[in-house]
Amino acid sequence: MADIKAEYLACPIRQVVSRFGDKWSLLVLFLLNRSDTGVLRFNEIRRFMTDCSQKMLSQTLKNLEQSHLVHREVYPEVPPRVEYSLTDTGKSLMPVLTALIDWGKEHFDEVVTD
Amino acid sequence: MADIKAEYLACPIRQVVSRFGDKWSLLVLFLLNRSDTGVLRFNEIRRFMTDCSQKMLSQTLKNLEQSHLVHREVYPEVPPRVEYSLTDTGKSLMPVLTALIDWGKEHFDEVVTD
C-alpha cells in the first residue's frame, strides 16, 4: 500500500486535468479538432458555443494557449482577425479525448441520472 | 459545418466530465482502482489524500455515488464502518482514465509550464 502512496503523489492527473477539465475547454478542443481547416476564428467558435459568454470564451482560449494546447495567430487587420488552431500537443490529446467522448456516449444514462 | 453544430450539440462530454472532472474525483477513482482489495474505507482514502479536507472528500464521494461510479456500503457498527468501491460503470471508465494519465505523464512538461 506504500507503493500506492508514491504512485498517487506522482500522478499528474490533477495538474493536467486542471488545464482542460473546466466547463468550456473540452468543447473548444472538440470544435477545433472537427473543423475542416483545423482553424477557427473567435466568433466562429462563439457561434457554435452560444451558451458561453464572450468573456468566458476569451478566458478559456487564453488558458488553452498558456497550456500550449491551442495556438493563437493574430492578423493585424481592421477589423482584427484572430485564428485559433490545435498545437501538436493539443492534437496528441485528441485520441484520448475521443475515447472519453465515446465512453460518455455509451455510459451517459448510467452516469447522468438527474 | 452544419454537421459540426449537430455533433457539438450531441456531444456528451460536458455532462459526463462534470461528474468527475473536479479537483478530487479522479484521484479517488485512481486510488480505488489501485487498491488491492478494490475496497477502501473513508479514512483510508483520507490518509492518502492528505491535502483534501474531510468535508471535500465526503462531498466528492457523495457525487461519485450519485453518478453511479462508486458504490457505498455502510456497516451498522460502532464506530461506523463505510466501504467504498468502484461500480461496474466506474471500472469501465478506468482504461480511459489510465490513457489520460499516461498522456499526462508524457506531455506534462509541455502543458504545465508555470
Next chain:
DNA sequence: TAATTCGGTAACTATTGGGTACCTTTGCGC
C-alpha cells in the same frame, strides 16, 4: 448619421469551493 463587425476588457454579482468546528455512539485507560 447610425448601425454593425471583430476581438476583446473592466466592473460587477452569483455561485461554488473549501476550512474549521462540531456532532454521534461506543470502548478504553484510570
Next chain:
DNA sequence: GCGCAAAGGTACCCAATAGTTACCGAATTA
C-alpha cells in the same frame, strides 16, 4: 464515573471563481 479517542459526517462561514452586462477601437455597410 471522567475524560478522551475513533469513526464518518454535517453546519456555518468566507474566499475564490464563474458568469453577466456594458463598453472599447477603427472601419465598412446602409
